[in-house]
Amino acid sequence: MPLLSLSGIHPTDWVEFADDQPVDEGAYAAVSAARLAEDGDTLFAAAGQVAAIIDGDADGDVLAPYIDRLAAIWINFKAFNDGRGFSLALRFKRDMGFKGEVRAIGKVIPDQAQFLARSGFDSVEVAEERVAAFETALSRYTSFYQCTINGDMSVAHRRHMRADKGAA
Amino acid sequence: MYKYDEYDHEIVGARVAEFRDQVNRRLKGELTEEEFRPLRLMNGLYLQLHAYMLRVAIPYGTLSSDQLRRLARIARVYDKGYGHFTTRQNIQYNWPKLVETPDILQELADVEMHAIQTSGNCIRNVTTDQFAGATAEEIDDPRIYGEIIRQWSSLHPEFSFLPRKFKIAITGAEKDRAAVKWHDIGLVMKRGPEGEPGFEVLVGGGMGRTPVIAKTIRDFLPEPYLLSYLEAILRVYNEQGNRDNKYKARIKILVDAIGADEFARQTEAEWEKMKDQPIDVPAEEIARIRSYFAPPALPVLDAQDDAVDALAAKNVMFKAWLKNNTHPHKVPGHVAVTISLKPAGGIPGDASDSQMELIADLADQYSQGDVRVSHEQNLILPHVAWRDLADLWTALDGAGLGFANAGLVSDIIACPGLDYCSLANARSIPLAQELSNRFADLTRLEDVGPLKIKISGCINSCGHHHAGHIGILGVDRRGVENYQILLGGSGEEDATKAELLGPGFGADEIADKIEQVIAVYLDIREEDEHFLAAYRRVGPAPFKEALYAAA
Numbered sequence: 001m002p003l004l005s006l007s008g009i010h011p012t013d014w015v016e017f018a019d020d021q022p023v024d025e026g027a028y029a030a031v032s033a034a035r036l037a038e039d040g041d042t043l044f045a046a047a048g049q050v051a052a053i054i055d056g057d058a059d060g061d062v063l064a065p066y067i068d069r070l071a072a073i074w075i076n077f078k079a080f081n082d083g084r085g086f087s088l089a090l091r092f093k094r095d096m097g098f099k100g101e102v103r104a105i106g107k108v109i110p111d112q113a114q115f116l117a118r119s120g121f122d123s124v125e126v127a128e129e130r131v132a133a134f135e136t137a138l139s140r141y142t143s144f145y146q147c148t149i150n151g152d153m154s155v156a157h158r159r160h161m162r163a164d165k166g167a168a
Numbered sequence: 169m170y171k172y173d174e175y176d177h178e179i180v181g182a183r184v185a186e187f188r189d190q191v192n193r194r195l196k197g198e199l200t201e202e203e204f205r206p207l208r209l210m211n212g213l214y215l216q217l218h219a220y221m222l223r224v225a226i227p228y229g230t231l232s233s234d235q236l237r238r239l240a241r242i243a244r245v246y247d248k249g250y251g252h253f254t255t256r257q258n259i260q261y262n263w264p265k266l267v268e269t270p271d272i273l274q275e276l277a278d279v280e281m282h283a284i285q286t287s288g289n290c291i292r293n294v295t296t297d298q299f300a301g302a303t304a305e306e307i308d309d310p311r312i313y314g315e316i317i318r319q320w321s322s323l324h325p326e327f328s329f330l331p332r333k334f335k336i337a338i339t340g341a342e343k344d345r346a347a348v349k350w351h352d353i354g355l356v357m358k359r360g361p362e363g364e365p366g367f368e369v370l371v372g373g374g375m376g377r378t379p380v381i382a383k384t385i386r387d388f389l390p391e392p393y394l395l396s397y398l399e400a401i402l403r404v405y406n407e408q409g410n411r412d413n414k415y416k417a418r419i420k421i422l423v424d425a426i427g428a429d430e431f432a433r434q435t436e437a438e439w440e441k442m443k444d445q446p447i448d449v450p451a452e453e454i455a456r457i458r459s460y461f462a463p464p465a466l467p468v469l470d471a472q473d474d475a476v477d478a479l480a481a482k483n484v485m486f487k488a489w490l491k492n493n494t495h496p497h498k499v500p501g502h503v504a505v506t507i508s509l510k511p512a513g514g515i516p517g518d519a520s521d522s523q524m525e526l527i528a529d530l531a532d533q534y535s536q537g538d539v540r541v542s543h544e545q546n547l548i549l550p551h552v553a554w555r556d557l558a559d560l561w562t563a564l565d566g567a568g569l570g571f572a573n574a575g576l577v578s579d580i581i582a583c584p585g586l587d588y589c590s591l592a593n594a595r596s597i598p599l600a601q602e603l604s605n606r607f608a609d610l611t612r613l614e615d616v617g618p619l620k621i622k623i624s625g626c627i628n629s630c631g632h633h634h635a636g637h638i639g640i641l642g643v644d645r646r647g648v649e650n651y652q653i654l655l656g657g658s659g660e661e662d663a664t665k666a667e668l669l670g671p672g673f674g675a676d677e678i679a680d681k682i683e684q685v686i687a688v689y690l691d692i693r694e695e696d697e698h699f700l701a702a703y704r705r706v707g708p709a710p711f712k713e714a715l716y717a718a719a
């Protein structure tokens with residue numbers, strides 16, 4: 001499926017390994033959070049880079065021990081209207097200081113594109129026929145009522161930066 | 169009142185374009201109904217029994233006369249000539265066409281209005297005191313914070329897909345006309361030890377099948393931290409609220425499950441992490457928004473007027489209206505006027521296009537162009553000079569809007585019920601009409617005194633029956649409409665849950681039974697004791713006896 005960048009970074013290509021499938025030496029391996037929790041050190045030793053796949057409704061703390069070593073985290077939306085995935089992305093990016101790529105996979109819809117970008121997602125996996133709608137949605141709003149982790153400043157703040165400049 | 173700047177216009181305009189695009193994609197089949205549903209809901213568009221229903225936000229219940237004129241125009245052009253004001257200070261249109269709803273949203277955007285987040289599992293319109301900015305009882309105008317919350321909560325990236333809807337109410341007065349204890353979050357404005365502004369924060373109130381009165385989780389939150397604290401509460405709720413069972417998904421269930429102390433602890437822990445991030449708005453922004461709510465420069469006037477006295481001497485309705493439908497104002501010689509949308513036999517909260525236009529004109533003439541919607545489904549002119557009351561009432565009365573029943577037994581809150589709502593078990597509106605007809609007589613109405621009847625057509629409680637002095641709940645008994653009576657509820661600062669009196673009654677007998685309840689009250693009351701006080705004194709026994717013993 002096509003990958004769209006939400007933050008300007010170029011999304012990395014990964015090979016996904018099922019839980020019972022050995023990880024290739026040096027691979028860019030995407031594995032489940034459960035597998036990582038069980039066998040993390042072996043995986044990091046074998047793979048070139050590791051991405052963790054975690055459900056949006058999971059407890060993000062399971063990745064805490066690996067947060068500095070992971071190159072990417074994929075958050076899987078089991079339903080588009082389950083908003084826990086947005087909070088989870090913020091937990092990784094803001095609370096845990098994760099610096100790698102956070103990707104949305106699963107049942108997200110185009111109309112959520114900016115919500116994803118503004119909650120700290122760097123990329124999203126999108127069905128081919130929805131790429132255009134996603135791209136439209138991504139540039140829908142240019143002003144926002146919240147400051148967000150992707151660097152968007154709220155209009156409440158912008159209003160007064162402008163005023164400061166005017167006064168100077 | 170608040171005025172949009174270029175940013176507000178840009179955001180609301182983009183929202184209209186987005187919704188137009190969503191409707192088009194739905195019509196072309198690019199969006200499934202399942203996917204379209206939460207999107208249309210976040211723009212206030214419901215699918216009801218017979219048609220779509222569009223709910224338009226009236227932030228904190230404040231309208232300009234021009235906005236009210238636009239609502240009238242929308243009623244005329246896109247609906248059947250009327251609108252329905254709701255218990256959340258919004259307005260609903262019951263007959264819009266799907267393809268026309270983007271045009272309606274554009275008409276709204278042109279007058280700085282929208283339907284953003286008037287439904288769906290997101291943060292809803294913030295509600296407040298209908299007398300905000302006018303009543304002497306408040307320590308500050310709560311609409312300032314209502315607007316700050318409106319902006320922060322609009323299109324919030326993290327909190328647009330919550331477990332369930334989320335309602336915030338705020339009062340600037342200790343006297344609570346906003347039912348804050350019945351909300352997911354209730355905010356009560358307070359002053360700190362140094363006189364600094366802030367809020368008492370309550371969480372976990374709500375109606376529905378599990379009525380709960382909100383609990384205080386923080387006695388004093390300083391004003392600069394309002395939004396980060398709300399964000400911390402929402403974070404805890406978004407992550408831990410139940411998503412498997414919609415009847416257990418409101419924050420009240422979570423707060424009950426883990427306890428208010430634990431909820432408070434987790435909120436404080438989240439808040440510690442986020443309170444210094446740029447979530448709260450800068451002080452200059454609070455000042456900017458405050459400036460829009462500066463009190464109008466009203467002259468101090470006499471609280472006596474010969475023309476008013478003369479009309480009151482010869483017209484009993486006007487005399488009663490002066491007593492029941494006016495509320496003291498900060499500025500001497502002025503009052504806030506409640507325009508009753510509850511005429512005998514009428515549909516509670518309904519106003520026709522021409523009534524709305526008349527009220528808009530009267531607001532320009534007598535009330536600084538300012539109109540409010542109360543959660544009791546009436547309209548308010550907040551800044552009227554006493555000396556104008558005779559002329560104002562005469563104009564209102566000519567349009568069927570001069571009824572003197574504010575706060576009395578026929579000032580009934582009723583949800584749309586089975587006449588419109590797809591979730592209903594029973595009709596609410598015909599019962600409200602029947603009861604208001606029975607209490608049409610002014611002498612009787614005044615004799616009964618302050619009494620709040622609230623009717624819901626199902627357990628979802630949109631008619632607030634849990635908070636009614638007399639609550640009526642429509643249930644389904646083997647396919648037949650049945651009505652349960654609850655007594656002793658309050659939505660105010662002394663909030664209590666109404667208690668179920670006993671088995672329900674059929675549609676043909678419920679109005680008689682309500683009359684019996686009131687007869688018992690008249691019988692037992694001491695001097696000028698109001699219904700609620702009398703019920704609290706004697707409890708349900710005499711009412712039970714009268715309604716059930718004879719059978």
Ligand code: SF4
Binds near residue numbers: 583584589592626
């Ligand atoms: S209380 Fe029930 S019947 Fe009434 S509007 Fe709400 S959902 Fe519909």
